[in-house]
Amino acid sequence: MDYVSTRGSAPVLDFASVTLAGLASDGGLYVPRDWPVLSRDEIADLAGLDYVETAVRVCAPFVGDVLGEAELRSLLGRAYASFSHAATVPLVQLDGQHWLLELFHGPTLAFKDVAMQALGQLFERFLSGSGRHLTVIGATSGDTGSAAINALAGVEGVEVFMLHPKGRVSDVQRRQMTTVLTPNVHNIAIEGSFDDAQALVKAMFNDASFARRFPLSAVNSINWARLMLQIVYYFYAAVRLGAPERAVAFSVPTGNFGDVFAGYVASRMGLPIERLVVATNENDILHRALSAGDYSVGQVAPTSSPSMDIQVSSNFERLLFDLHGRDGAALAATMQGFEATRAMAVPDAMRGEASALFASARVDVDSMAQTLRWAQDKCGQIIDPHTAIGLAAAKRHVGAAPMVTLATAHPAKFRDAVERACGIRPALPARVAGLFDREERYAVLPAELGAVQAFIAERARPADAVAA
Ligand SMILES: Cc1ncc(COP(=O)(O)O)c(C=O)c1O
Numbered sequence: 001m002d003y004v005s006t007r008g009s010a011p012v013l014d015f016a017s018v019t020l021a022g023l024a025s026d027g028g029l030y031v032p033r034d035w036p037v038l039s040r041d042e043i044a045d046l047a048g049l050d051y052v053e054t055a056v057r058v059c060a061p062f063v064g065d066v067l068g069e070a071e072l073r074s075l076l077g078r079a080y081a082s083f084s085h086a087a088t089v090p091l092v093q094l095d096g097q098h099w100l101l102e103l104f105h106g107p108t109l110a111f112k113d114v115a116m117q118a119l120g121q122l123f124e125r126f127l128s129g130s131g132r133h134l135t136v137i138g139a140t141s142g143d144t145g146s147a148a149i150n151a152l153a154g155v156e157g158v159e160v161f162m163l164h165p166k167g168r169v170s171d172v173q174r175r176q177m178t179t180v181l182t183p184n185v186h187n188i189a190i191e192g193s194f195d196d197a198q199a200l201v202k203a204m205f206n207d208a209s210f211a212r213r214f215p216l217s218a219v220n221s222i223n224w225a226r227l228m229l230q231i232v233y234y235f236y237a238a239v240r241l242g243a244p245e246r247a248v249a250f251s252v253p254t255g256n257f258g259d260v261f262a263g264y265v266a267s268r269m270g271l272p273i274e275r276l277v278v279a280t281n282e283n284d285i286l287h288r289a290l291s292a293g294d295y296s297v298g299q300v301a302p303t304s305s306p307s308m309d310i311q312v313s314s315n316f317e318r319l320l321f322d323l324h325g326r327d328g329a330a331l332a333a334t335m336q337g338f339e340a341t342r343a344m345a346v347p348d349a350m351r352g353e354a355s356a357l358f359a360s361a362r363v364d365v366d367s368m369a370q371t372l373r374w375a376q377d378k379c380g381q382i383i384d385p386h387t388a389i390g391l392a393a394a395k396r397h398v399g400a401a402p403m404v405t406l407a408t409a410h411p412a413k414f415r416d417a418v419e420r421a422c423g424i425r426p427a428l429p430a431r432v433a434g435l436f437d438r439e440e441r442y443a444v445l446p447a448e449l450g451a452v453q454a455f456i457a458e459r460a461r462p463a464d465a466v467a468a
């Protein structure tokens, strides 16, 4: 499988190179040259397969001949051995219409582990014996950072620099990052928002001399491999609810548009998805874009679902690429206009095309809290605020198809917000016991490119350094 940039002018790469590259050199995002399609029979054959086997079948067309099937299977087997639930991502029925897909049984208690545990394995595999090393730079509103640090701490040849917005992640999220004192992990609290942190990461990739000096790689969903690994659970859930005979709908708490874009890819691959609901909190740029064509950036508002406090949703560019008929030059011009003005009007024709699959909803804090209490009172489930936003949106858009809300984080990660909403303070699971007894280490830096680059340059290994 070949990968092309959404902006049309970066080199075409294979799966191994695209995994190690992160952002494309023309500022775009890599996508497969074509969407592979699974036949109805191939989808039907997924019924009854465990998670690892489902992942092998779904990922194989994207991996191509870069890894053999047996090697892919053993790599994914190692990745998902760290999950605490036998089903890896169990489906829980709430009532006659609604299900939760619990994606938080990995080591850091959020859906990011599903992709990140495997991405760590892929990095190790592609670096092993190559003499290469990587400087991984990432931006996090809390969950990507903890998952990446768990997956990459101590990995030979990898140095991790993780930027989080100071004071805008939960205490559990922060400690899951800052108490990892392994020498290859560097946490940076940025005086700004997640968007500032994400812009700094992109600026470092786009700074040709910095990118030549340090072999940069990404763990955010700008990295294609992250998204590929998230497509799997749409298939896994849908076949359990009757696909391909029966269509299924999904509601996805959304920030960077990565998770819901993975659902879009599943649909392009032939999975019968009746509807994909894009659920936002008060940071509603995606809801405005899909419902009114208004993709204009406002101030990031801090909310009780902090992992979704995002305005510039990186992966929206991947959808726009398809909506522009995969014309990279046209999209590059659109994105340049957006980057200059911080606003874009999504034309009605494109919005119409998107609305064949996507619906959207903006869920405010009261509606989030009400839904969280509904799940507790009526269904006996304590859910986290991000999942509650997904579920509230699901209730607005439920139709004939079973509606699956992605449960993206364990409630204990956001125990203050859960307690405020329903009066119950969820206990921390045993696997994160001792989190509050450990020493923390992180640097605080202004949201300035020079300051962050200087910090990284002092600690990262330059491209021409010989591997140890
Ligand atoms: C708990 C949680 N829910 C939802 C999201 C939104 O996912 P995405 O950014 O892929 O849209 C995030 C962060 O990305 C998250 O950490």
Ligand SMILES: N[C@@H](CCOP(=O)(O)O)C(=O)O
Pocket (backbone or CB within 6 Å): 139, 140, 141, 142, 143, 144, 145, 219, 220, 221, 222, 255, 256, 258, 307, 308
């Ligand atoms: N919510 C995320 C933000 C980054 O998203 P990503 O999927 O692009 O890595 C987080 O928790 O860090």
